[in-house]
Amino acid sequence: MGKKNSWAVLAILALELLALRLLAPYLVTGPALVSMGRQLAVTGVVAVGMGIILLGGGMDLSLGAIVALTGMVAAELMAQGVPVLPAAALCVLLGLLLGWINGMVTAKVRIHPFILTMALGVVYRGLGKMVHKGMPIYNLPEALHRFDRGTFLEIPWTVWIFLLCVGLGTFLLSKTYLGKYIYALGADGKAARLAGVDTVRVQWIVYGLGGFFAGVASMLLLSRVGSAQPGAATGVELDVLVGAALGGVSFKGGRGLLLHMILGIFILEVLGNALLLLSVGEYYRNLLKGAILLGALALDSANKEE
Amino acid sequence: MIEERGGPVSETVLEMKGISKAFSGVGVLEEIHLQVAKGEVHALMGENGAGKSTLMKILLGIHPADRGEILLEGRRIVNRSPREAMDKGIAMIHQELHPVLDMTVWENVFLGREIRTRFGLADKKAMARECGRLFTQLDVPVDPGARMRDLGVAQCQLVEIVKAVSLSAKVVVMDEPTSAITDREVEILFQQIARLKAQGVGVIYISHKMEEIFRIADRITVLRDGRHMGTDSAADLDNDRLIRRMVGREIREVFPKETVVPGEVVLEVRGLCWGRKVRDVDLSLRKGEILGIAGLVGAGRSELAQTLFGIHKPTGGSVHVHGKPVRIQRPGDAIALKMALVTEDRKGSGLNLKGTVQENITLASLDRLFPRGILDGSREGDVVSKSMEKLKVKAASPKAPVDSLSGGNQQKVVLAKWLLAGPEIIVLDEPTRGVDVGAKRDIYLLLGELVKAGKAVIVISSEIPEIMGIADRILVMAAGRVTGEVARKDFNQERILGYAAQFEGGGSSGTG
Structure with missing residues (x-):
């Protein structure tokens, strides 16, 4: 099943790139693709976290709010004179902590995580606004900007970090037994618990990782935009979920591959670029995104018998 | 192969002719004939998996038949739903009744076909009155105004029977109606059956209960592995012949039994309680021993196993493993003590149906196989192939999705999972439910190997012949308590059933 899906996802992406190349050859060159990777880094890193959560049978709609809150806190710390690296590290840890809180709440309160994390997201957005009285923070240290411009082997640091996160997530999910536990929890929590998996702990870890990656994404966003906005990353969850749907990661947990989800996000981005070229308006693009998500969900639900 | 020796039978009410059915290419029923006369009690017998329930599901329109036809009073009918079947009579x-618990008895009797007033509203008075009239007429000692929640299993059954009568049913199917009721309640049920016959x-x-069958059945149809093994007048059959026909061989072969001299006590349970489901249970289990736990549905056997395994937190009592006191609060604790539980609902909690055979087999042993947390694919593959070979799991490959396997093979995957974890104490809850005869035998053989290897085994089973065939000792439970213990030399079906029906005060759900 995995292989078949891999080919399908890659084939769609290849077809799209081919079509885009016919439309606008200059958009499908090495540098152009690298630049696309850079644009996608923030969404992509959030997707790594969301992917782990989805495979573990959960859902976290507060990830965008975590990006915004950790970004605001980091910017405020930097404005107070804390050096960039410790401030960033602290905020990634803050993301981990917020994720843990989500894990604890969803493990203890027997309501769908969709609703719970939506509520938690509203709380985090509120906190993010309180950091600077609802105003953005500008004038971030020069080091951030240098990081954003910096490259290694002609590929921006941002893209390297994105790839590193994808690699980490993939390794964790497919090569460690924690990964197997995550799949088992997502597929059938009761069966996993009976097999001796400490499902509550695994759930904490899963949501914690979601928050951790949101924190990392937040730092990438900070360096790229050069300012911290309380309203940052609004709706990033939607893009990530559409990517998951396109990549065949089941919303019911336990089925799919993280890599497919990342490719799904690329597919969406390429499609977006193509539509932009064809001057299809933003409203229509929104409509299309929603339609793709709905279609993929219907497929997911029809596919339950494999 | 089909013998008809029932003699001349009166008017036929129902006839199922040449019914065949296959699920995803696997034949479940082949050319089944069933003919029921008016006023007849027709027993349908066969082992689990013989096709009885599939045949009844076809009759009720839950599954369509692939071939064959159903005649009701000589007219061909096609049912597409239980509702349609009910409308036709x-x-x-059902074995497990599903009444709407918060409704009254009369509301349940008239559910879905309420008597209406002239204005189209439900006529409660008329319904309660009609229900009362039916109860008096049928001599059913139940208050029509009572809530279903307050009724015992036996009373719910009676209400169902009244409902059938009020629908002027022509055919009533009863699926193991006595599996959860006391002897006294069985008598009342039999009186009602006599009344149905008279009408x-x-x-x-x-x-599955032989003595019952011989008491009330006029004719007996036996199915085995989806085939019709014959229909006979009950008077022409005896216990042994019937069993032979059902299992197709001598019963001794069905339960291969290893004789192992039990070793030291590995598990000692004293006064274990879990709420009202498990009360003050004592048991001890030795190395190399198979302890059977018998009882009726709802006797608390599964709950006992689940409490031992930490799925439920015990509310009292103590557990010793190898003589040391232990506290088991979650399944992980039990696994660390080298215990394993094969749960009764394989699909619900025993397996990850989205996973592959391999993922399921290694799930409980990953931390032991790979203590550093990093997986080694080829090593995992080796381990899995070995255990699949050992248990004769029939699957396309270790990577095959587990939901593509048959029931028996799925059960073997569950067993493989637990055996890989290297347990010393293995509890199996209904290990052969929904498993075909061949796989059953494999499972029994495996149990024999386990005790030979010095493991201690507890088997919970509702099939008394099975438990008598494989256990060294049987504990019988009723209403959460252990009501009796029988050693192998004293095994006797009546005695076990006697203990199983021993409720406090003579009946938990009195009908009077």
Whole structure:
């Protein structure tokens, strides 16, 4: 099943790139693709976290709010004179902590995580606004900007970090037994618990990782935009979920591959670029995104018998 | 192969002719004939998996038949739903009843076909009155105004029967109606069955209990592995012949039994309680021993196993493993003590149905196989192939999705998972439910190997012949308590059933 899906996802992406190349050859060159990777880094890193959560049978709609809150806190710390690296590290840890809180709440309160994390997201957005009285923070240290411009082997640091996160997530999910536990929890929590998996702990870890990656994404966003906005990353969850749907990661947990989800996000981005070229308006693009998500969900639900 | 020796039978009410059915290419029923006369109690017998329930599901329109036809009073009918079957006069009294608990008795009797007033509103008075009239007429000692929640299993059954009568059912199917009721309640049920007979209703009666069958059945149809093994007048059959026909061989072969001299006590349970489901249970288990736990549905056997395994937190009592006191609060604790539990609902909690065979087999042993947390694919593959070979798991490959396997093979995957974890104490809850005869035998053989290797095994089973065939000792439970213990030399079906029906005060759900 995995292989078949891999080919399908890659084939769609290849077809799209081919079509885009016919439309606008200059958009499908090495540098152009690298630049696309850079644009996608923030969404992509959030997707790594969301992917782990989805495979573990959960859902976290507060990830965008975590990006915004950790970004605001980091910017405020930097404005107070804390050096960039410790401030960033602290905020990634803050993301981990917020994720843990989500894990604890969803493990203890027997309501769908969709609703719970939506509520938690509203709380985090509120906190993010309180950091600077609802105003953005500008004038971030020069080091951030240098990081954003910096490259290694002609590929921006941002893209390297994105790839590193994808690699980490993939390794964790497919090569460690924690990964197997995550799949088992997502597929059938009761069966996993009976097999001796400490499902509550695994759930904490899963949501914690979601928050951790949101924190990392937040730092990438900070360096790229050069300012911290309380309203940052609004709706990033939607893009990530559409990517998951396109990549065949089941919303019911336990089925799919993280890599497919990342490719799904690329597919969406390429499609977006193509539509932009064809001057299809933003409203229509929104409509299309929603339609793709709905279609993929219907497929997911029809596919339950494999 | 089909013998008809029932003699001349009166008017036929129901006839199922040449019914065949296959699920995803696997034949479940082949050319089954079933003919029920008016006023007849027709027993339908066969082992689990013989096809009885599939045949009844076809009758009720839950599954369509691939071939064959159903004639009701000589007219061909096609049912597409239980509702349609009911409208035509075919009612079923299920093994597990599902009444709407918060409704009154009369509301349940008239559910879905309420008597209406002139203005189209539900006429409560008329319904309660009609229900009361039916109860008096049928001599049913139940208050029509009572809530279903307050009724015992036996009373719910009676209400179902009244419902069938009020629908003027022509055929009533009863699926193991006595599996959860006391002897006294069985008598009342039998009186009602006699009444149905007198009214010319055809009764299809499914049960595993021999003495019951010989008491009330007029004719007996036996199915084995989806084939019709014959229909006979009950008077022409005896216990042994019936069993032979059901299992197709001598019963001794069915339960291969290893004789192992039990070793030291590995598990000692004293006064274990879990709420009201498990009360003050004592048990001890030795190395190399198979302890059977018998009892009726709802006797607390599964709950006992689940409490031992930490799925439920015990509310009292103590557990010693190898003489040391232990506290088991979650399944992980039990696994660390080298215990394993094969749960009764394989699909619900025993397996990850989205996973592959390999993922399921290694799930409980990953931390032991790979203590550093990093997986080694080829090593995992080796381990899995070995255990699949050992348990004769039939699957396309270790990477095959587990939901593509048959019930018996799925159960073997569950067993493989637990054996890989290297347990010393293995609890199996209904290990052969929904498993075909061949796989059953494999499972029994495996149990023999386990005790030979010095493991201690507890088997919970509702099939008394099975438990008598494989256990060294049987504990019988009723209403959460242990009501009796029988050693192998004293095994006797009546005695076990006697203990199983021993409720406090003579009956937990009194009918009077």
